[in-house]
Every structure is written in C-alpha cells, then in structure tokens.
Amino acid sequence: MTVAAVTATRPEPALRAARLSPVWVAAGMAAVAAAALAGLVMGPVALSPVAVLRHVGGLRSSLEPQQAAIVDQIRLPRVVLGLLVGSTLSLCGASYQGVFRNPLADPYLLGAAAGAGLGVTIVIVGAAEGATTPALAPLAAFVGALVAVALAFVLGRAGGARSSTASLILAGVAVASFFTALQTYVQQRNQDTIRQVYSWILGRLSTAGWHEVLLLLPYAVFTWVVLLVHRRILDVLAVGDDEASTLGVHARRSRLIVIVVASLGTAAAVSVSGLIAFVGIIVPHTVRLLAGRSHRVVLPLSLMFGGAFLCLADLLARTLSSPAEIPIGVITAFFGAPFFILVLRSSSRAGRTT
C-alpha cells in the first residue's frame, strides 16, 4: 500500500465529529416539557393543560384561585425539584461512568449516596439535639459522599494494580453496606428522629414551597456547568491515563475534578431528595444505546432525560396509590433493578475488550 497523495481538492464525504445533534436536543427539551406538564396537570385534582400553561406563563387563565395555589405552591416546586434532582443524579452517574471507565459506576453503587446518607442522618439527629442545623445537610452529605467514593476507589485498587469493573463495584457495594450500617446505627440510637430519617431515606420530593429547590439550585447549576465543560476531556480520558497524558491532558487532575464535582452534585441532590437509586444508571445507559457513546452526547442528554425521567417517576409515586404516596425511591428501584441486570449483561459482553 502506498500513502495516498494529499490532494488539493478534498474528497467529498463530510466528516462529522460525534456531537449532539439538534434533533436530540429538541427531543430532550420536549421530554422535559412533556414530563413537567404532566406533573403539573395530573394528580388528585386534574387540571386543564391549557389553563395550567397559561397560568404558568403568567397569562390570564381559567384556574380557580384554589387550583392556582395547587400549581404554584405544590406542583410547580415539586416538578422543578424533580427536574433538578433527576438531571443532577443522571448527569453525575454518566460522569462517574466516564471517569471510572466503568459502565456500572453510579452514585449508589460507589457508595457516594450511602456516605451522603450517613452525613445527612448525623445532621438530622444532631439538629434534634441542637448540635447542628438542617442547613448543614448538603455539606455533610458532600463530605460523606467524597469519603465513600475515595474509600471505594482505594479498596477497589487494593485487589490489584488495575481496578477492573468488578473490583470497583464490589468495593463500592462493601463501602455502601458499611456506611448504611453506620447510618442505621445512628438512626436507631435516636428514636425521636427515626421517622424523619426514614422518610428521608426512602426518597421523597414532597416539598413545602420552594425551600428545597433554592437549597439545591446553586449546587446543581455549579455541578452541571463543571461536568458539561469536561465532556470532551472525558472522551479523551476514555483511552486511559497514559495515552490521555501523551495527548496533553492532565489526566489525574481532570479525573479528580470530575469525581469531586460529581460527588458534590450527588450529595446535594441526596440531601434534599433522600436516596433515589438507579436514575444515574438507567438514564445514561439508555442515552448511550440510542444516541451514541461520546460524552459530548451522553452528558447533555442525560441531564435532560434524567430530569424528565424523575419527574415522571414522581408523578407515578404520588398518583399510583393516591391519596397515599409511594416513596419515589421505590419507583426508580422498581424500574432500575431489572434494567441493571440488562446493563450488567451487555457490559460483561463488552467487557472482553477492556
């Protein structure tokens, strides 16, 4: 074979790098809008979509004052919270999967959520004794999450020089069990707050107005921005630290930034919503299957579809056995666990090459 001469006129097939197509962006936004609208109009009191849209858009609408209050004070904050939590968990899951080059890495399997859970439990228990305040919850969750992820990573490496998919996940599961045990211990020792802790653990998006939304918003936005600007770097890191480093990327530093920020995002989401598992694994994987594997596609789409997914899961949680509410963590686990098996099967098949 000879090297083709470099011709002055380039051959015609246009080369398109993997990037987010406008069609997918539109689909993602449509999903968010549809999920949000469904969340606003459905419930114990069914409302007219047109009227709700007009009302939310600030126009005159046919909603009764009482109905308007349901939208403003109950459903809208809850929908927005669902979008924020779902987007953040899903984006963080996609980022963990990229940074650990591990399709099963997820805030829950790595122990981040359990660590955050311990942090929040300590804050709730402490608050009852006047030692802490609930405002510390995000920070305590963050510290707990980081400690747990670091521990999982170190333990996963302890088995051998190279951390494989299996060893990292096993370490994560061990860490998660350990932190959950600690958390249960703290919770059981403090009977007076046990109900409060329980309802938080099972995951809930029930809000009283906008308080939780405002608590989460700054962390969520920060997490989104940092993770999204790293989308191309995550693609480079996929060739491994050595090669990424010969391509001029500070591999270890980039990894660390992504891990810390994804843990922050997870912790912030967990601290307001409780433990909602599997969002960070279902959504990114579905996106990868349908839209492509580049992080430039996976991260933004996980953000959008994650929000929409959790919004719909929450709708199910509060309408399936209305007027009672099923914890949203139960809904996501119901869908997530079977899905997880699928992922495990497909990734163990693909695992031969890694």
Next chain:
Amino acid sequence: MICCRDVSVHLGDRLVLDRLDVELQRGGWLSIVGPNGAGKSTLLRYMAGLVPGSGELHLDGRRAGTLGRRERAQLIAYVPQVPIIPDGARVLDYVLLGRTPHIRPLGVEGPRDIAAVHDALARLELVELAEREVASLSGGERQRVLIARALAQGSPLILLDEPTTALDVGHQQQVLELIDDLRRTAELTVVTTTHDLTLAGQYAERLVLLHQGRIVVDGRASDVLTEENLARYYDARVRVVDDGGRPVVIPVRAVPT
C-alpha cells in the same frame, strides 16, 4: 530531534534503564531492539514522559522538563503496544482525539482540527472507514487508525511501541512502508521498538540493542544484527545472511544429538 543523556529509570526498586545515551536526528528512524525485559518499552515510555527518570531528555532542542504537557504533546506522539479503544468509538472520533493538544482544554475542535483529521485519514486510506467502529476493524486497519491518530496530532516525533507485533507478515510490511512513507513525506522522526530483527534492519536507519537496561550496541543494522551479538544478548542460535546489504536473521534449530 530527540536526545537522551545519562538516563536512568527505576520501576519500584528495580533499575530498568541504566545510564543511557541516545540521540536521533530529525527525519531519522531508530529501532530499539533487545530481548524481553531489556527495557525497550520503558525507554519509549520515558521518552513519552510516562515514566520519570533521572538524566536529561531534550526534544527538538528544548529540555523536556521545561515543556508543558500540551507543548510536549505537540512535539511527540506515542502509540502504545496495546492501546485502549473506547467502547463504540468510531474511527473519525478516535483519530480526532489526536487533536487534543491543539484544542483549548475545555473547548471543542475547530475546522482546522477536522481538516487535520481528514488529512490523516486520507494519507492512511481510511476515509471510507471513518464511520466504522474501531473495535470492528481488522488488526492491520486498526494499526493504521492508531498511526492516523498520531499523525493527526501533528507532532514531528512519533514513538511506536511494537507496531507490528500483532500483524501477519503482509500487514507488517504494509504498516512499516506506511511509516516510512510518512517519515519521508511528512518529515517525521520515528522511534519504534520491535522483536522482528529482520524487519527492523530493513526499515530503521539505526538500531540500538538494549540488554538489561543498557545500550550494548548502537549503529546500523549490519553492525548490530550479527550472529555474535544475537547469541550473546538474546541467547539465540541464529544465522545472519546478507541480503543486498541488509542482514536477514534466520533462527537455527540445534541439531538433536
């Protein structure tokens, strides 16, 4: 173009490279040979900045230690023996990764990067495969994709760790011809490691023979590939035949007694 002075590398507490001096001019092709465990890959990895060591490394007349990561990547491209191919990566996107040192750290590629990728794909006759998944390619095609990535990187110096090990003899020749063509037309400086001594002698202008972390012979193929050297350092029984000035190494089986 690349110059190692008094380079030693420890891996753990093992001395892997022992006070090496190597120098290679622009446009040259250096092939590092030596028995298993002699330190060939480590020397390449040291040049690529992947293992720390003592001594001095100069790239294009500048001390490697003073170069930033990106600057260094703009000077030197490295193709490992067993690269990690990301799941589902297409040829185009994989080759585009080579442009990383030219793209702002948190930015995305521009038209110049796409043009460079196109150039690399065209030179390696990969345009038709641009949309294929790298993992689905044959060994020879995959090696061309790796070289395309290094070429897209636009670095004047390319290090290839055993680029032909997994290929059959036809594809070995193909790949080595390609590298030689690029060396001439794109003015690249090439450093390779290999176990195939005959091919090393046919393509590289210069060979260094490593043994236990030291350079024991350095010179043209006919100086390095002698029966005596190969017996001494490889512990191998070979005959070396002259084929128009190039040595051909033939393993010889001991006659059973």
